[in-house]
Amino acid sequence: MSEIEESFKRIQTHKxxxxxxxxxxNGSVIKSTFDQETSVSYSKMVIDIFPKADQLLKINSDxxxxxxxxxxxxxxxxxxxPDKDFFLLVVNKIxxx
Amino acid sequence: MSEIEESFKRIQTHKxxxxxxxxxxNGSVIKSTFDQETSVSYSKMVIDIFPKADQLLKINSDxxxxxxxxxxxxxxxxxxxPDKDFFLLVVNKIxxx
Amino acid sequence: KDQDDVVIPELDDFEKQNILDSDAFKSFxxxxxxxxxxxxxxxxxxxxxxxxxxxxxxxxxx
Amino acid sequence: KDQDDVVIPELDDFEKQNILDSDAFKSFxxxxxxxxxxxxxxxxxxxxxxxxxxxxxxxxxx
Numbered sequence: 001m002s003e004i005e006e007s008f009k010r011i012q013t014h015k016x017x018x019x020x021x022x023x024x025x026n027g028s029v030i031k032s033t034f035d036q037e038t039s040v041s042y043s044k045m046v047i048d049i050f051p052k053a054d055q056l057l058k059i060n061s062d063x064x065x066x067x068x069x070x071x072x073x074x075x076x077x078x079x080x081x082p083d084k085d086f087f088l089l090v091v092n093k094i095x096x097x
Numbered sequence: 098m099s100e101i102e103e104s105f106k107r108i109q110t111h112k113x114x115x116x117x118x119x120x121x122x123n124g125s126v127i128k129s130t131f132d133q134e135t136s137v138s139y140s141k142m143v144i145d146i147f148p149k150a151d152q153l154l155k156i157n158s159d160x161x162x163x164x165x166x167x168x169x170x171x172x173x174x175x176x177x178x179p180d181k182d183f184f185l186l187v188v189n190k191i192x193x194x
Numbered sequence: 195k196d197q198d199d200v201v202i203p204e205l206d207d208f209e210k211q212n213i214l215d216s217d218a219f220k221s222f223x224x225x226x227x228x229x230x231x232x233x234x235x236x237x238x239x240x241x242x243x244x245x246x247x248x249x250x251x252x253x254x255x256x
Numbered sequence: 257k258d259q260d261d262v263v264i265p266e267l268d269d270f271e272k273q274n275i276l277d278s279d280a281f282k283s284f285x286x287x288x289x290x291x292x293x294x295x296x297x298x299x300x301x302x303x304x305x306x307x308x309x310x311x312x313x314x315x316x317x318x
Contacts, residue, residue, distance in 0.1 A: 121213070191241060
């Protein structure tokens with residue numbers, strides 16, 4: 001098992017993690033633990049939101065690339081890390097100890 | 098000085114905080130440490146992004162209200178807390194110790 | 195762009211003060227400022243974008 | 257809605273595997289997975305949406 005596979009598994013099996021999605025900048029699904037419909041739903045939202053989130057950061061700072069995105073509700077946490085080619089999205093259920 | 102004023106000042110004077118903005122759900126500026134133009138720029142972006150971020154959360158969980166939003170770049174951190182009437186936005190410059 | 199067509203209603207100082215004095219706002223700000231303060235303190239203690247497994251040299255450069 | 261008009265190109269398994277095997281992807285995933293893992297561990301240790309100044313009763317209810 002490659003280091004990439006091991007990292008993927010570690011995230012996937014982390015307590016509370018509901019799903020992991022990797023898409024490219026066109027929104028095409030590269031790898032996902034979600035079903036097809038859910039994957040495409042997330043993908044469409046991500047490629048819609050990210051240019052806007054990037055613009056939000058650029059209001060006060062020109063050359064700064066968006067590195068991390070996060071939205072929280074009481075029970076859910078969606079985290080997204082981008083680079084110029086890909087997005088990694090993780091959905092985490094918040095668990096109370 | 099009210100407790101509200103004290104909290105506002107504490108956030109505003111926190112190390113690295115560049116600005117604090119409070120808007121309502123229409124995007125009207127209620128209180129801001131940014132200039133008018135910057136305030137309106139942030140406001141427009143926030144009321145554009147938030148419904149989409151809310152939709153993102155609802156893909157996997159119907160009744161869950163968006164409670165916290167965050168975008169990070171290497172040097173900047175924008176955090177937004179909403180309720181049904183208002184948004185509090187804070188821009189933080191990441192400082193390295 | 196759609197965004198440029200959005201008109202943000204501008205409030206006068208009286209309207210702003212009424213909102214700031216309202217129970218709805220006080221309730222919102224009391225709760226929200228705590229969330230932000232916790233997030234800021236967390237930000238001060240750990241930067242998730244920094245790779246702590248790198249040597250100090252690499253960290254300084256990045 | 258605009259969003260419903262967006263067409264997401266679908267990749268076949270061969271194309272997916274080529275991407276997964278690429279240097280660009282490996283570089284991205286190595287870096288990004290570390291950020292996510294740190295964020296997840298942080299999430300486990302402190303929930304910024306929880307008000308720790310409340311009594312245990314209030315916390316349980318919320």
